[in-house]
Amino acid sequence: MSHADEQTQEVEALEAIYSDELEWISRDYPTICFQVNLNSQNDENEESSSDFSLSLQLSFPADYPSVIPGIEIEGLEEVFPQERIDKIISDLRAVAEENLEMPMAFTIISALQEQIGQLVDEMKTEKERAIEMKKWKEDEAQRKKFEGTRVNVESFLAWKDKFDTEMRALREKAVAAEQAALAGKLTGRQQFLRDATLSLSDIALIQEAEDNVQIDESLFEDMDELDIEESDED
Known part of the structure; x- marks a missing residue:
């Protein structure tokens, strides 16, 4: 069977399996390219903050499935770091290498769906860690206020x-x-x-007054003429 026939049959099978998720980018051989839209929500009636959507783009080279298809992922840029996205693509390429010479699109898509389950668990763990870290920082700030x-x-x-x-x-x-x-x-x-020194001030004033007092001796010249009665004892 030629590569063209193999690709045509695989595309028909994928359309039947992923009728609602599959979108064509190019349908003509030898440049067949399409994307499959997936999401992390298991139950359509239940939504959570850990839900996300992504698109897996597969492109078939002319000699596919003798070589692996081109693999790209879109939609995870705002949810996971680029390093984690590159790891997912690397794992999917490894799955493709293990299935050379066989139709492998369904196997690659299934492997990605398994990865989605792991990504959901990682998101939940990361959010729980972020909540715990925030609480720890708040508690630490309160402790510092009281510790001094x-x-x-x-x-x-x-x-x-x-x-x-x-x-x-x-x-x-x-x-x-x-x-x-x-x-x-x-x-x-x-x-x-x-x-x-203030204790000497009064003495100094008295001495100064004595030096400045003048006595009129003429007032006492007639003292002998005065008749002064002597007391009996005298």
């Missing part, structure tokens, strides 16, 4: 030195403020205690 800075010997001594310095500064400031407030309003005792 961890204290060790070095950090405590540094804090105490800073605290003592601040307290000394506050006490000195308070004393200076009190002295400023009392300036000019001190009692005699307070002034005496603050400046001992």
Whole structure:
């Protein structure tokens, strides 16, 4: 059987199996190309956040099935990283290599459907991991709010030195403020205690007064003429 006949028969079988999923890109030999639209939803009545759709594109070279078909996948770019998509295509090519000289489109499509089940599980696991990571980060942020800075010997001594310095500064400031407030309003005792030289001020004033007092001796010249009665005791 020629390659053209083999491809024609396989295409007819695929149309019967995937009547709703198959779309033609080119139907004429030797450039037969089509895509099969698949999705991850097992039950049409149930949808979940892990559902996705994809298209498997197969192109038959003229000498297919003696060589593997061209294999491309579209629709997973927003769901999985390119590295994961390349791995899927590599696995499908390996399946094709194992089935050379035989119609292999159905086998490739079935292998991809099995991969879809694994992809769904991977998505669920990744979402669960993302939820757990988010919760862990939130809990960690809350713990940090209440933990504050961890204290060790070095950090405590540094804090105490800073605290003592601040307290000394506050006490000195308070004393200076009190002295400023009392300036000019001190009692005699307070002034005496603050400046001992003030205790000599009264003596100095008395001495200065004595030096400046002048006595008029003429007032006492007639003292002998005064008749001063002596007391009985005298």
